[in-house]
Amino acid sequence: MMSGNATQCEFIKENFFFLDSTALDKVESKLYGYVIDGDQVSMGNSASDSAGYSGKDGAFVYVNRQGNEITITQDFMGCYGIYVFQKEGYFAVSNSFQLMANKLKKLFPLTLNRDYANHLLVRTVSSVSMEGTLINEIRLLPKNTRIRIDVANSVMKIEEFDEHELSVPIDSKEGIELLDQWYDKWVNIIRNLKKKTNNIEVGLSGGKDSRITFCLFLTSDADLRELTIKSLKDGLHTHKEDLEIATDMSKQYDFPLNVNTISRNLSPYTLEESMDISAMTMLGFHKEMHFKDASYEKTLYKFTGSGGEALRGDWSMELPAFLERSRKIAEWYTTPDLSQSTEKIIKDSCKMIAKQINCPDETSFKVVAKLYEETYSRHHFGKATVESLSANIVTMMPLMDSLLYKLNTINEKNKDMELIFVLILDRYCKSLLDVRINGGRKYKKETIEYARYLNEKYPFQKRNREIARLEEQDNTNKTVSMTSRPIENIREKAEEYLWKSFSSRDCQQIFTRYFSKEIYSKAKLYANQFDYYPMRHVNAVLAITKAISDVTESQRLTQDSVFGYFGSFGQEEDAKRVRDVLYRGAMIRSFVKNLMTARIDIKNMKSSGNDLKIECSDSSCKISNPQWFGKDGKGYQIESLAQEIRIKVNCVHDGELILFLRGLDIRDDENVKIPVYIDYQYLAIDDEVIFDGLEEIWHDKPYEYKSAVKDGEEHVITVKWGPHGYTNMELLQLMDRILGNA
Structure with a gap:
């Protein structure tokens, strides 16, 4: 199993690309992912780039070929990521780090980015690097960049553009108008989708973020009884309170909770396909892989509160305080260079951000707060969004909309970044301000008073709309219990497979040649002690082991399957085959050893x-x-x-x-x-x-x-x-x- 000989699945072929300067004539226009253009959601051939896609919302990389010019743009959050390699006149571009590494290891010597690897081991969930990857020669472009390629002269130019973030004071007339523009945009998106399908899921917890998204639905005049509004029922302590609050809200606002209206026609993935999709998307950036087991026949539009922490200033602190928090996380390891590398990565990222937003102080809380958006939101929520596309799920994230990031909430009159949330609730659905928040949290009294002052100063004109209902009967949608699952969950099998690979002597020997045995042991300890995403650190070790292989054994791997590499671990009967694949003969091995x-x-x-x-x-x-x-x-x-x-x-x-x-x-x-x-x-x-x-x-x-x-x-x-x-x-x-x- 997982020999790596199988061909890539259709999703990988259709959603990831690699192009280089040797074959520019073969490049054609294509949208990878989906774009939110105004109040419309476009995918694939239905998309049109007449106005340019740079910085628009969604999850996409768009390759646009116009004669002798190729333009490559990405969404506002940079969900896929654009990865570049440049050396001696040669260049390559991809929207998958793993795909690019698999291609380049056959062409060029590569080196391990030790600082990035160290920080990936330390971070709890995902990377906080603006442009780093596990391989020094492969660079991730910041999300405010695009590429222009002159085909005739084989020249690539990387351009930065101004996203105008934090440019409009939220307490100005222009700021309130921008907020209304965001509100109307998303309400219209909801209504347009509702007229086409009931395959819409709304995540609802007891927290602040999902409540803002729910506010849009509650005031959209869409029939909530025809949608799936879902609150997690996994038994975790925190989610138990979320479910209690969501249940109270369902009674108050008269909508069904955890009743499924989603079409259950599914096309299953094999274990290898599911694992490879997650690896192509997330491995080396995100430590929680979800392993989709199937793809919906009809697109599911899944609305979440993702990214709300960035708007609320979850990392709103000065740089020294943030570094101290990172040091405490790193104390789990005794190896000092892990903390040092993490500090270097964070400082380098903050330096880039300070330059980007014209902030003279790299240690400012504004810079650290934006670090969340530029790195954590991008790698955590963005990468998961691309992975979900493999299940034909379009993740809709109103709180990661570019319009909201133009608003500047902090000034002399207000120091609370949560003002934007209070403004939204008080302006569009006042009753939601009275619903309790999980963990006993509350909005500050002075923030509520200031929001009400602004809403009185710039009053909202309520929109008169008809109830949005499905315009054509959707016969495939049936109301069934939330527990109904016609296809087996593949995640458990995937994690069993990865655990076996991680526990093998092969993996341990490769990893501990570069890193201490303590790090390997701590990853194993974490997996055995924690129930919530226990494989986080194991996934980081596997990602680094894969990168070490790509670096030190360049041109020796031949399979396209990312996790196919791990399939030979622990299989003694395949030892000769593995040696043949990895080394291509003793003489080549000796030559490479001389170079290294x-x-x-x-x-x-x-x-x-x-x-x-x-x-x-x-x-x-x-x-x-x-x-x-x-x-x-x-x-x-x-x-x-x-x-x-x-x-x-x-x-x-x-x-x-x-x-x-x-x-x-x-x-x-x-x-x-x-x-x-x-x-x-x-x-x-x-x-x-x-x-x-x-x-x-x-x-x-x-x-x-x-x-x-x-x-x-x-x-x-x-x-x-x-x-x-x-x-x-x-x-x-x-x-x-x-x-x-x-």
């Missing part, structure tokens, strides 16, 4: 009794003490493929610590040395950074470091490196010289 291996020579030099006690973070590294390196102190030679290593040394006797960073001693058939370069990227001794940049080094051109040491001193040496950025032609020439006639 760092050699570190280290010595405490003064007299014959000088020595070092050495511990290495890479348990697979090779440590030797050659005779030629034994004069005036015992010398050690360390060879590692890990791309990052921490060497703890304890000095025996006073002396001089000497360190040489090299490549391997590689010679041709005539014993002539061959310069095989290694790109050393970072060197630190304890807390002192010696260099943090690129040092192109080979065996006869080492980097040398010296420092006086005392007997008993302990030092930690951190070294990072990657393969040299050879061109394809240089690699072929180097391979020919090293392998010769072998």
Whole structure:
């Protein structure tokens, strides 16, 4: 099972693309996903880009070919993501990181983004990086960007555009008009959909966010008795209170709760198809994969309160406070570089955001609050929205609408970002303000008073509408119990499969060559202790293991299936087949090892009794003490493929610590040395950074470091490196010289 030999499922073929500069003539216009254009929802061939799609709502990437120009745009939240790779005149674009990694590993040497991997392990649910991915060479474009490609000259240009966020004061006439524009837009969307279908689901909890979406339905004059209004019944403590509040609301507003009116005609997915869809969409960004088991024959429009936390300022705090919160999360691990990498990712993202919104203070609460929108909302809600498309579910998120993000709620008169919620409820459905909120939460009294003042100053003109009902009889819709499920839930099987892959010796060995065993063990511990999405950290480990494979075993994977790679784990009878697929022969393996291996020579030099006690973070590294390196102190030679290593040394006797960073001693058939370069990227001794940049080094051109040491001193040496950025032609020439006639 999961051998990876099966062809990709139809959803992946139709909803993800990879294009590069070698085949631009084959690119055709296509909308991937769906776009909300005004009060209409368009998908596939029904879409028309006459006005341009950049920054519109929905979940899409639109490739528009007009003669010799290709324009690639994305939705306001950047749900899919646009991923780019550029090297020496070549470029590639995709709307799936995993698809791009699968293609590029056959063409170019890639390197692991260690900081991104570390932060993915720490974060609870999803990434907080603006443009990072698990592979350094693959960049995620910020959501306010688009691409223009000159086909004739094979030139790609990445453009940023102004989304005009926070540009309109909410307490101005223009701000209130913008709020009414948002309200009318979504009410019309609801009414237009209701006239076409009853396949509409409305999520309702006891919280603040879903209540805003429900407000739109309650005031839309749509017949709520013909829709599915759903509150979770999973037994969790928090959801129990949500269900109680939703039940009270159903009685107050006279609508059925958890009665299904959705068409149950479904087309099932295989286990492999479901897992691969989730991987193509979410792996490496979102740690909670949902594994859709089937696709609805008729499109289901699912309305949620997703993204409301961003508008309410869930991360509304100064940067130091946010970093401290992140450090506390990272305390679960003893490995310090996880917290350091997470802090670096957050600071880099905040720096980009500050520039984007013209904020001179990168630590401002405005910047951190927007970090939620730019990263968490995008990766958490956005990626889940794309995954849901595989089930023919169009997720409608009124609180992630671009109109609302133009409003600036904070000024001298108001410091509460929840003003926008109170304004909406007081303006369009006052009675909802009186309904209790879960967790005993309440809106501030002064916020309610200010909202009422604004609504009196700029009164809302109530719209007169007819009741919106289905205009044609939908005979496939039948009222059935919410528990009716004609197709088996595939998630349990998927998680069992991934757990087996994670628990295999193969996965553990690959992962722990680069990361500590403690991290692996903590992922296993979390899965065994928690019931709510227990596989979060396991999924992160699997994502990183996949990236390590793509990086260190470039051009060795041949299957298109993302999770097909894990299928061979733990299957001893397939060991030979796996080796053949991964290495394509011992000679290629040897060549790649030469490109990846760092050699570190280290010595405490003064007299014959000088020595070092050495511990290495890479348990697979090779440590030797050659005779030629034994004069005036015992010398050690360390060879590692890990791309990052921490060497703890304890000095025996006073002396001089000497360190040489090299490549391997590689010679041709005539014993002539061959310069095989290694790109050393970072060197630190304890807390002192010696260099943090690129040092192109080979065996006869080492980097040398010296420092006086005392007997008993302990030092930690951190070294990072990657393969040299050879061109394809240089690699072929180097391979020919090293392998010769072998």
